[in-house]
Amino acid sequence: MAILLLITGVIARHANAQELRDTSDNSNPPNTPNAPPANNATGSVKPTLPIPSISAFTPTTKLKVARTLLTRSKFPSIDVHCHFGRRLRGDAEALNAFVKTMDRHNIAVCVSLDAVLGSESDHLRFLAPHRDRFVSFAHIDFRGAGQQANPESWACNQAGFIRKTCLQLKAAKTAGICGLKFFKQFGLHLKDSNSNLYAIDDPKWDPIWETCGQLDLPVIMHTADPSAFFDPVTTQNERYEELARHPDWSFHGDAFPGRDELLEARNRVIERHPDTKFIGAHLGGGAEELARVQRWLEQYPNLWIEIASRIGELGRQPFTARKFLIKNQDRVLFGTDGPWPELRLTYYWRFLETHDEYFPYSEKRPQPQGLWHIYGVNLPDKVLEKIYFRNACELIPRLDTVYQNANNSRSN
Numbered sequence: 001m002a003i004l005l006l007i008t009g010v011i012a013r014h015a016n017a018q019e020l021r022d023t024s025d026n027s028n029p030p031n032t033p034n035a036p037p038a039n040n041a042t043g044s045v046k047p048t049l050p051i052p053s054i055s056a057f058t059p060t061t062k063l064k065v066a067r068t069l070l071t072r073s074k075f076p077s078i079d080v081h082c083h084f085g086r087r088l089r090g091d092a093e094a095l096n097a098f099v100k101t102m103d104r105h106n107i108a109v110c111v112s113l114d115a116v117l118g119s120e121s122d123h124l125r126f127l128a129p130h131r132d133r134f135v136s137f138a139h140i141d142f143r144g145a146g147q148q149a150n151p152e153s154w155a156c157n158q159a160g161f162i163r164k165t166c167l168q169l170k171a172a173k174t175a176g177i178c179g180l181k182f183f184k185q186f187g188l189h190l191k192d193s194n195s196n197l198y199a200i201d202d203p204k205w206d207p208i209w210e211t212c213g214q215l216d217l218p219v220i221m222h223t224a225d226p227s228a229f230f231d232p233v234t235t236q237n238e239r240y241e242e243l244a245r246h247p248d249w250s251f252h253g254d255a256f257p258g259r260d261e262l263l264e265a266r267n268r269v270i271e272r273h274p275d276t277k278f279i280g281a282h283l284g285g286g287a288e289e290l291a292r293v294q295r296w297l298e299q300y301p302n303l304w305i306e307i308a309s310r311i312g313e314l315g316r317q318p319f320t321a322r323k324f325l326i327k328n329q330d331r332v333l334f335g336t337d338g339p340w341p342e343l344r345l346t347y348y349w350r351f352l353e354t355h356d357e358y359f360p361y362s363e364k365r366p367q368p369q370g371l372w373h374i375y376g377v378n379l380p381d382k383v384l385e386k387i388y389f390r391n392a393c394e395l396i397p398r399l400d401t402v403y404q405n406a407n408n409s410r411s412n
């Protein structure tokens with residue numbers, strides 16, 4: 001009896017070892033140094049493979065499902081969220097090359113957000129060789145010649161700053177600027193002369209919102225950041241891998257306002273200025289909670305949103321996202337936060353236009369904004385047209401004409 005049990009035990013242990021082997025990568029045949037041992041002298045199986053760092057774990061999916069490799073948008077599109085200043089840094093050749101990328105991907109026009117108010121002509125001149133393909137928003141240089149460490153020296157804390165900014169907005173509109181951009185620093189880093197953070201809804205800024213309304217310059221605002229960036233950076237945090245790579249992206253702790261506080265202050269600005277059009281960048285900062293964004297859209301008729309760098313969020317909730325995008329088809333704009341490598345663009349087309357399952361949202365490995373894959377929402381043509389160009393043409397001044405010119409010049 002004892003002998004029988006012993007033999008059975010040996011067989012069972014061999015079976016376990018075989019299972020381990022079968023689930024290991026097929027490229028590692030048994031007996032290669034990385035293969036797990038069948039058993040050791042004591043008879044217990046001990047894993048010897050190193051546990052990889054979370055950033056090194058980039059598995060290739062074995063899932064065999066339909067893959068629709070779209071390489072262009074179905075309708076000529078307008079990307080309303082691009083950074084041709086920050087990312088290209090005056091490189092005209094890179095801009096020329098990107099226009100070719102736009103042609104291949106059926107992107108008619110890109111909206112750069114990188115002109116600096118007051119010296120917007122520099123960026124407009126950079127884009128001018130392709131004047132049918134680009135328009136630009138401007139952003140305010142709050143610091144000016146001031147020293148980073150000394151908020152008292154910043155331009156925004158000098159007398160007359162607001163009046164000067166409003167005059168610059170008028171001049172910029174005349175020069176061809178199509179809107180005003182606010183980066184997330186507004187609310188998270190911008191400080192008054194006492195080194196206290198400015199609230200987004202500080203009445204100090206009211207003349208700027210009013211002037212944008214009067215001039216019909218839409219305001220695109222990036223407020224807060226992904227929810228997880230406001231949580232403790234622990235292994236419970238769904239963006240831990242990313243935050244470990246970029247610790248400065250965490251806004252957890254007392255040095256920063258809470259995410260809700262920022263979003264609510266932003267909403268009060270939108271509410272107080274019904275004649276000014278606001279575009280909430282990156283799904284208005286609410287990509288993880290679309291029901292909440294829905295309430296904002298219902299509450300504020302002067303709010304639009306765009307999807308730049310958030311297909312990773314939308315595509316992991318494809319059922320909810322599809323309903324949301326269809327319901328709000330008149331209020332959603334297409335954006336990417338580019339210019340990006342072409343592969344990244346293909347993921348936007350696949351997300352919006354197909355029912356593909358479980359594909360990456362970025363060309364980077366591992367996926368840079370959350371370690372997951374996404375699913376397409378296969379939007380109807382009527383909705384795609386609105387998101388790709390109709391809404392942007394209605395909302396952003398001059399864009400209608402530029403878009404038509406772009407399409408004419410491309411078809412010639």
Ligand SMILES: [Zn+2]
Nearest residue numbers: 081082083337
């Ligand atoms: Zn951006």
